[in-house]
Structures are given as C-alpha cells and as structure tokens.
Amino acid sequence: MHRSSTSERHYLVAHPGAEMYGSDRVMLESVIGMVESGARVTVVLPQSGPLVDELRRAGADVEIVPTLVLRKSLLKPRNWGALVVGTVRGLRAAHRVLRSDRPDAVYVSTVTLPLWSVSAKLHRLRCLVHLHEGEQGASRLVKMGMYAPVLLADIVIVNSDFSRGVLRQAFRSVADRAVVIYNGVAGPESVAPARTTLTENVRLVYVGRLSPRKGPDLIVEALAELPGDIPEVHLDIVGNVFPGYEWFDEQLRDRINALGLNERVRMLGFRPDIWSTVEAADALVVPSRFDEPFGNTAVEGVIAGRVVLVSDTSGLREATADCDTALRFVPDDASAIARTIQDAVSRWAELAPRLDRNRTQAAERFSPRRYRLEIASQMAAVTNSK
Structure with a gap:
C-alpha cells in the first residue's frame, strides 16, 4: 500500500x-x-x-x-x-x-x-x-x-x-x-558535575533488571573484597525482577545481609526516573555476565557525566568505544570488578576532568x-x- x-x-x-x-x-x-x-x-x-x-x-x-x-x-x-x-x-x-x-x-x-x-x-x-x-x-x-x-x-x-x-x-x-x-538515549534535563575528589564515601549505582544475567550480585561480592585503604564504597541498586525471578531478589538480599553490607547497599526497586539516583553517584556499574547487544545503561552513565565501570563484552564495548572514562573489566568476575573500582578511585584526579568531554560526545553520538x-x-x- x-x-x-x-x-x-x-x-x-x-x-x-x-x-x-x-x-x-x-x-x-x-x-x-x-x-x-x-x-x-x-x-x-x-x-x-x-x-x-x-x-x-x-x-x-x-x-x-x-x-x-x-x-x-x-x-x-x-x-x-x-x-x-x-x-x-x-x-x-x-x-x-x-x-x-x-x-x-x-x-x-x-x-x-x-x-x-x-x-x-x-x-x-x-x-x-x-x-x-x-x-x-x-x-x-x-x-x-x-x-x-x-x-x-x-x-x-x-x-x-x-x-x-x-x-x-x-x-x-x-x-x-x-x-x-x-x-x-535520552539524558537528564541538566547534568550535575561529578565530584572532583573522593575524600569521603565512594558511591556506585546499578540500574537495570535484577537477574543473574545482568550480574548485580557481582558488585555486591566485589564490595566485600575491597581493601580498607580506600574510602568506603556504597552501592544503590535500582531495578526489580521479571515475574518468576523473585528468588533472585531474595537471594541477593540474603547475600547482602550475610556479607554484613546492609549499611552500604540499598535496594531501591524500580524507578521510572533514574537521574536523581545517578546524579548522587560517582560511578555507574554495568556488570553483565553475558553478551549484551547494546549498552543503554552504560551510555546513560556517560551522558550523565559519570565514570562507567562496564563488563568488557559485546555491545557494551561498542557502546562505550572511544570513551576513556569507561573502565572495563573481565565479565563474570567479582574480583575484577573490585580491582576496577580501586583503579577508578586511584585515578579519579585523571578521570574527572574528562567526563564533560565524553558526555558531550556520547550525547551527540546517541x-x-x-x-x-x-x-x-x-x-x-x-x-x-x-
């Protein structure tokens, strides 16, 4: 027709x-x-x-x-x-x-x-x-x-x-x-500048489905492995499960409790507007265990002017190409995430000044x-x- x-x-x-x-x-x-x-x-x-x-x-x-x-x-x-x-x-x-x-x-x-x-x-x-x-x-x-x-x-x-x-x-x-x-990928109406120094608690955020595939549990395990010579790291988890995956939500909460991380990890549930939570964070983590066809959440982190810690795989690598404030780690490896968090903290003075340039480039590209x-x-x- x-x-x-x-x-x-x-x-x-x-x-x-x-x-x-x-x-x-x-x-x-x-x-x-x-x-x-x-x-x-x-x-x-x-x-x-x-x-x-x-x-x-x-x-x-x-x-x-x-x-x-x-x-x-x-x-x-x-x-x-x-x-x-x-x-x-x-x-x-x-x-x-x-x-x-x-x-x-x-x-x-x-x-x-x-x-x-x-x-x-x-x-x-x-x-x-x-x-x-x-x-x-x-x-x-x-x-x-x-x-x-x-x-x-x-x-x-x-x-x-x-x-x-x-x-x-x-x-x-x-x-x-x-x-x-x-x-x-739509960004926030306005971008709050990231902190220039990390003299107090480091704040991470995870945004997405709660599922084994997406790997939010890996960030929890990474927090438990971090040494005590860096600022204390806190994590906000934004998202919920597919119907039928309620067991994963319970398992994740039990693990947070078993590791003694209740004061450092917040389960915030689904939020239609993620930007206030991302704005409160220093870095966004995308810990997917398996291939992702693209990396919407990783792009959101970049265009919000935040450091992004991302699984080094498939479409996530493609979505963060040419972004030198996206730090990649081996997929399905909590220890690798822990090392990448430490790397980000130690290099913060080098990373923070680059965030605005990467934000502008990503906002145009996507x-x-x-x-x-x-x-x-x-x-x-x-x-x-x-």
Whole structure:
C-alpha cells in the first residue's frame, strides 16, 4: 500500500512489555519519531504498565492485546502446551487488530514477538523488525529458530554491529541487508558535575533488571573484597525482577545481609526516573555476565557525566568505544570488578576532568533526535516499498 503523504500514514507498533527499562525506552523513542514525522501510531502491548502513559503523552494510541512473548521458559517441554495455546490466541488477536486497524506498516520491536511479522505477511502488510537481541553463545540452530521471524520482514534494523554479527550466524543474507541504527538515549534535563575528589564515601549505582544475567550480585561480592585503604564504597541498586525471578531478589538480599553490607547497599526497586539516583553517584556499574547487544545503561552513565565501570563484552564495548572514562573489566568476575573500582578511585584526579568531554560526545553520538529521524526514515521506506 502506498500513501501520498506522511500525514496519512498509520503505523502499528508491537512491543513485548509495558515497563520503562532499556528496550521500552528505545521503543518509546521510536514511537516519538513516528509521531513527529506526522504519522498516526497505534501501539499494541500484552499488558498495562508505566509505559502506557508515556506512549499516550507522546501522541500514540495504545491497545492491550493478548500477545505471545517468546520467553526461554516456553521452550521447555513442560511448557509446550502453554506455547501452543499462546500461539493460537496471539494469532487470533493479531488478526483481529490488523483487520480492524489496517495500518500501512507494522513495526515489530524485538524477535520475542514472532507472530506479528507472520500476521503482517498474511495481511499483505509491510513489516519492519527491530532487533535488540544478540545471543552469541547460542547454537546456530537456536539462532535460526530465534531469528526466523526476520525472514518475513521487509526491513530489518539492528542496534549494533555486534547484533548484526550474531544475526549473520543465522541468516547471512538478512544480516547483509540489515540497517544498523544505534539507540537514541535520552539524558537528564541538566547534568550535575561529578565530584572532583573522593575524600569521603565512594558511591556506585546499578540500574537495570535484577537477574543473574545482568550480574548485580557481582558488585555486591566485589564490595566485600575491597581493601580498607580506600574510602568506603556504597552501592544503590535500582531495578526489580521479571515475574518468576523473585528468588533472585531474595537471594541477593540474603547475600547482602550475610556479607554484613546492609549499611552500604540499598535496594531501591524500580524507578521510572533514574537521574536523581545517578546524579548522587560517582560511578555507574554495568556488570553483565553475558553478551549484551547494546549498552543503554552504560551510555546513560556517560551522558550523565559519570565514570562507567562496564563488563568488557559485546555491545557494551561498542557502546562505550572511544570513551576513556569507561573502565572495563573481565565479565563474570567479582574480583575484577573490585580491582576496577580501586583503579577508578586511584585515578579519579585523571578521570574527572574528562567526563564533560565524553558526555558531550556520547550525547551527540546517541542523540534521541538523530535516532527518531532515522527510525521515521526507515518506516517511510518500508511503507513506500513495493
């Protein structure tokens, strides 16, 4: 279908959650870009949450629709029944929405929504799939199954060269035509300067999901290993768990108590606005155990004018390239984190003066305005494609 002007276009956006973590914020920026281009946007979510109000403020319509979100737990044999039921229910819901809304194009946010590209193809609608995944360690067979929905996409966007490289291991031809668009990362309204000297307690912050994969427990273990000849180090943990991972929250709290760190570690839960907490910190830590396709949180730390301590892997390395106030450590190693904290403290007089320059460079490189324009351009391209 072809429209004569952008103002007549109607886009449908499918997204797997309604919270305000990294991929949710990226999708929100995508929607803002579409709305700013003059399009009408309807966002389909599987449940309500804080993201809904933000989307409506951005000018989008929101529909809560039963949607199959492909989690690893559904691939276990005992959950195959739920997978079949979810597939049938999701296809029916997608068919109903697409038949009634008749959008000009469908934007699928992540491959964890495998049914929307299928449904778009069945309705002869143009489809763009935006990949935020990068499972380097998975077998080629698993990668092919995970990325199969992109075979039906007219345009594929990936959030990093690393993500494209992982996609190439599954489907080389798709990876060769995929478009790399770095995430747009919004910063605080104003930046509070970092401390120039660390004469008292050092303050760290972790922002993100609480899960073994993300590794907040590694920072706790690192704190316990620090020597007594540096200022006492405190940690704020901002975030909560996925449903079903409550055991990890309990385990983390028990470990903090067992190590006698209750006075130095605060569990703050989810906060839609992270900036006051980041502003109160000297450094932000991104301790991911495994590959990350990108590093939104690491970029947030840089554009907030803070030192970033980051796992030396995959998209995290790419997101902090050319940033000399991002100190990297070996993944899944609490001792390496402890050594990096000590290194940051000992080099603070050298690092602090560089923060503003790195902040300016990162804010330009990962500008939300640049991101919105690129997404709007790709949506126009997929709508106009024959």
